[in-house]
């Protein structure tokens with residue numbers, strides 16, 4: 001049974017019936033078709049008790065809050081990721097209650113599985129055979145995996161900066177991959193190519209940007225639900241998210257709002273979208289108090305966090321609303337701070353993240369140093385993508401590896417040195 005009441009364009013406010021299964025606003029205004037639910041009818045079913053008793057741990061645990069019937073679900077074990085209490089890292093950063101939501105543990109090793117599980121389920125419902133996407137790599141990899149399982153074909157336009165590992169992953173899942181040259185004058189050519197494929201050939205658009213597919217936005221909101229449940233529905237202070245297009249932050253905000261609408265909680269954590277210095281149009285706009293319509297795309301993004309290099313924050317409007325309504329703020333971190341966070345995550349907590357996936361942790365450290373976050377605050381940082389996504393990068397930031405023969409004498413030196421260091 002669907003609880004969706006309507007879809008409504010975030011720009012021109014044109015409303016659509018759920019049965020129309022719209023994907024983009026017909027007026028071509030690049031608005032996002034926000035999905036509205038009947039919370040009153042859901043309230044009887046969705047209580048802390050009934051939700052706690054459900055046996056599923058994947059995103060379908062929240063089926064009433066999803067825009068597709070569960071019968072169309074394509075499952076790979078998306079969602080239900082661990083929330084790790086980071087004691088050692090918390091001590092290093094002087095944050096006594098630091099938590100990591102480990103999204104690297106999703107089936108294709110990034111949080112995008114949540115989005116694409118929903119998008120592909122919707123595609124199955126509509127009867128789509130071929131999807132097209134524009135991506136820095138992770139969303140495309142997620143789409144390719146779910147599409148493979150659903151027997152759908154995928155055409156993926158990825159930025160030429162996408163790591164070899166991400167491209168290889170995509171190809172192994174059977175997607176047709178096309179690398180596209182970088183962003184020019186603020187225009188993302190992967191998006192332009194994708195839109196042409198939609199206009200000319202009627203392919204189903206499935207990037208992780210709301211204006212081109214409203215269904216996938218509903219995936220990341222399940223992170224907010226899981227966090228509330230895993231923290232025993234008790235209020236926490238901060239929710240930090242690596243941000244590129246703003247779709248993740250928009251989804252988190254939607255999830256936080258849903259929880260309040262359903263009377264499951266009566267609080268919001270402060271939402272913090274985190275962007276890298278080399279591509280921070282959304283974060284800068286928030287810091288400067290600008291309106292969404294005043295955002296200028298980044299001319300040519302430059303950052304090691306390639307997953308956060310969208311020159312234009314397509315879902316920035318909803319992300320900005322989330323920041324405003326939760327009393328949050330934006331954060332900008334340098335590439336060097338991201339590398340440090342990546343090393344800290346691995347060395348202090350055993351979590352292997354890619355640069356894009358480490359940005360929120362870098363921001364937690366920075367906001368604590370700046371006195372914005374207090375020592376006792378409960379802080380959740382999302383770790384959104386696995387380090388296995390770009391091993392070449394990790395190798396580059398590490399020193400050379402010692403190589404020996406059968407040199408027992410050396411062994412003593414090595415152990416002594418290690419003991420001396422420990």
Ligand SMILES: Cc1ncc(COP(=O)(O)O)c(C=O)c1O
Nearest residue numbers: 138244245246247248307384385
């Ligand atoms: C690992 C990782 N983290 C965060 C993001 C940012 O998500 P969004 O574009 O929804 O802001 C991405 C996007 O590609 C990503 O790959």
Ligand SMILES: [Zn+2]
Nearest residue numbers: 009012025031
């Ligand atoms: Zn519209």
